[in-house]
Amino acid sequence: MNGNYFINLMIVAITSSLVSNVVLSQFLGLCPFLGVSKKVKTASGMGAAVIFVITLSSLVAGVVYKFILTPLHITYLKTIVFILIIAALVQFVELFLKKFVKPLYEALGVYLPLITTNCAVLGVAINNVNDGYDILTGVVNGFATAAGFAIAIIILAGIREKMEYNDIPKPFRGMPIVLVTAGLMAIAFCGFAGLI
Amino acid sequence: MKSCIERLFNGIIKENPTFVLTLGMCPTLAVTTSAINGLGMGLSTMVVLALSNLIISALRKVIPDKVRIPSYIVIVASLVTVVGLLMEAYVPGLYASLGIYIDLIVVNCIILGRAESYASKNKMLPSLFDGIGMGLGFTFALTLIGAVREFFGNASIFGLTGPKVYGTSIPVLLVELVNKIFNPDSSSAFVRGLGDFFTGEFASFSPIGILVMAPGAFFVLAILTAIQNVIKAKGEAKGKDMSKIQSGCSSDCMSCHESGCSRRLVEPEKTEAKKTEEVKEAVTEAEKPAEEVSEAKTETVEAAGTQDVKSGKEDE
Numbered sequence: 001m002n003g004n005y006f007i008n009l010m011i012v013a014i015t016s017s018l019v020s021n022v023v024l025s026q027f028l029g030l031c032p033f034l035g036v037s038k039k040v041k042t043a044s045g046m047g048a049a050v051i052f053v054i055t056l057s058s059l060v061a062g063v064v065y066k067f068i069l070t071p072l073h074i075t076y077l078k079t080i081v082f083i084l085i086i087a088a089l090v091q092f093v094e095l096f097l098k099k100f101v102k103p104l105y106e107a108l109g110v111y112l113p114l115i116t117t118n119c120a121v122l123g124v125a126i127n128n129v130n131d132g133y134d135i136l137t138g139v140v141n142g143f144a145t146a147a148g149f150a151i152a153i154i155i156l157a158g159i160r161e162k163m164e165y166n167d168i169p170k171p172f173r174g175m176p177i178v179l180v181t182a183g184l185m186a187i188a189f190c191g192f193a194g195l196i
Numbered sequence: 197m198k199s200c201i202e203r204l205f206n207g208i209i210k211e212n213p214t215f216v217l218t219l220g221m222c223p224t225l226a227v228t229t230s231a232i233n234g235l236g237m238g239l240s241t242m243v244v245l246a247l248s249n250l251i252i253s254a255l256r257k258v259i260p261d262k263v264r265i266p267s268y269i270v271i272v273a274s275l276v277t278v279v280g281l282l283m284e285a286y287v288p289g290l291y292a293s294l295g296i297y298i299d300l301i302v303v304n305c306i307i308l309g310r311a312e313s314y315a316s317k318n319k320m321l322p323s324l325f326d327g328i329g330m331g332l333g334f335t336f337a338l339t340l341i342g343a344v345r346e347f348f349g350n351a352s353i354f355g356l357t358g359p360k361v362y363g364t365s366i367p368v369l370l371v372e373l374v375n376k377i378f379n380p381d382s383s384s385a386f387v388r389g390l391g392d393f394f395t396g397e398f399a400s401f402s403p404i405g406i407l408v409m410a411p412g413a414f415f416v417l418a419i420l421t422a423i424q425n426v427i428k429a430k431g432e433a434k435g436k437d438m439s440k441i442q443s444g445c446s447s448d449c450m451s452c453h454e455s456g457c458s459r460r461l462v463e464p465e466k467t468e469a470k471k472t473e474e475v476k477e478a479v480t481e482a483e484k485p486a487e488e489v490s491e492a493k494t495e496t497v498e499a500a501g502t503q504d505v506k507s508g509k510e511d512e
Contacts, residue, residue: 025410027226028300076281079299080273087266119222119303126299170429176422183414190411 009140011196012133016141017148019196022120024152024186029120033153034178036114043157047150049111051143054124056093057086058142061125062135075129082125090115120149155185200325207329213306214337216441218421220306223297224338225413231354234342235335236290240283240298242331244275245307249315249327251275256316268311269302276301306330345416349408 020026023033029050036046061082069075094112097105115121124145128138159181168177213219220241227237251271252259259267280298283291291298301307310330315323343353406412424441431438 027222027410027413030222030225031305076277079277079280079302080270083269083273083302084266087269119300122303123296123300126296130296171422171425172418174421174425176418176425179414179418179421183411183418186411186414187406190409 009137012137012141013144015144015196017144017151018189018192021148021152021186021189021192022123022145023149024182024189026123028123029118029149032114032118033149033156033182034175036111037153037157037160037178040154040157040161043153044150045107046111046114047146047153049108050115050118050120050149051146052108053090053093053112053115054121054146054149055139055143057089057121058124058128058138059135060089061085062128062133062138065129066135078126078129079122083122086121086125120145152185152189156182159185199322203322203325204329204332207326207331208333208336211330211440212333212337213330214334214341215420215424218424219309220304220334221417223300223304224341225417227294227297228338228342228345228413228416229408230346230350231339231343232290233293234338234340236283236287237294237297238331238335238338240279240294241301241304241306242328242335243279244272244301245310245331245334246324246327247275248272248307249310249323250320252311252315253318253320253323259316264316265308265312268308272307272311273302306334341416341420345407345412348404349406349412 016022022028023030032046032050037043064081064085065075065078069078069081090112094105094109097109097112124142128141131141133141156178160178163177163181172180207213211217214224223237223241228234248268248271252268255267255271276299279301280291283294283298310326314326318326347353404412407416428438428441431441
């Protein structure tokens with residue numbers, strides 16, 4: 001493991017967490033981004049659960065792709081395999097946490113079913129394969145993408161908490177003003193484009 | 197056959213997945229940077245949706261109830277793989293520009309939603325047409341949004357700039373006209389805009405580039421949902437049933453029990469679902485007496501009113 005490899009990892013991490021943010025520039029995981037961002041507390045719980053699941057699923061998907069799909073020459077089945085892996089994994093993680101790691105289950109349990117097949121999870125697994133990342137880079141990419149999701153959803157939740165008291169034109173109350181906020185955040189995140 | 201046409205109409209207009217139900221927003225926002233992308237994405241989703249509805253409807257008596265969601269996912273994922281490979285072979289340019297979103301058709305909530313709510317309960321032919329109708333509605337919506345974004349953001353539609361007028365293409369002229377009208381620092385902007393339109397002076401032309409970038413997608417969707425809100429409010433004021441609008445997925449995820457959304461492999465939530473049903477029943481039961489009371493009240497009031505009128509008449 002040389003220095004170049006490490007620098008490459010850093011670049012992948014910054015790119016997928018900030019520059020091409022998963023929600024704000026790739027539009028993956030939009031439903032939980034809009035649906036679980038009313039309060040900072042639930043938003044951070046959701047963010048943590050997403051980080052946990054995406055990191056784990058990109059590891060498992062990477063291992064399965066490298067050691068099962070590639071040797072058998074059935075890489076074209078990746079979509080089917082990945083979606084089933086992710087769905088089964090989340091179910092398994094939920095049962096495992098419930099049985100053995102009670103505190104973590106109490107913190108994340110509510111959010112796990114919401115991300116069973118959140119498109120960001122599948123999106124990261126497929127992106128890792130399409131971009132030809134090895135397993136470690138894939139895991140770093142997964143973690144960074146999920147961290148980007150957490151950053152975006154927590155910021156949005158913070159703004160939404162403040163927005164409760166604002167006088168918003170009637171047609172824009174509810175979802176539209178949240179979308180406008182998200183659009184302004186997306187403009188702000190465009191500023192990271194010069195980072196790499 | 198009548199029901200099939202009804203399904204088509206239902207999918208395209210009455211329950212349009214994008215404009216009415218607000219479903220499947222991730223691909224809607226991501227691929228509508230141009231009209232052709234929207235059309236391609238809509239059509240490939242339609243193929244998957246129609247075939248998955250057909251297959252699921254054919255297998256509805258074979259698939260055990262407990263593992264139906266994973267079975268649906270496998271069927272949909274297989275179809276998505278087939279469509280993806282076909283697109284890669286025959287329309288590689290479009291496939292490259294849609295990228296990862298073709299694979300992500302698997303997790304589009306429209307598809308599992310239709311499988312769960314229609315195909316698993318109905319015969320094959322209506323299910324097929326339901327899929328085609330919903331797919332056409334989705335295609336129509338994506339193409340329209342894509343065309344609007346491309347028009348204002350890139351001054352073209354389907355990549356075409358159209359016939360030229362005064363050496364400038366028509367979309368450019370129209371965008372520039374809109375720019376001129378909304379230009380705040382000119383006192384008679386509209387008149388000047390019209391004047392420029394006829395003399396053809398558009399030296400300072402630049403389209404609203406942000407609309408084809410990521411933030412523009414959010415703004416377009418914001419305007420769309422705002423329009424939905426207005427229509428919903430107006431309809432409700434008239435006393436129409438507007439519950440369908442935005443019923444897809446715009447509410448709170450934490451209280452969402454849609455199995456097509458927070459879907460699970462098996463359903464350990466049976467007990468919870470039963471509980472909520474019980475609660476619902478209890479609530480409706482609790483509401484019933486209140487309604488009866490209020491009805492009774494209105495009846496008595498009405499009766500009193502008629503009596504008053506009668507007594508008044510008698511007095512006369």
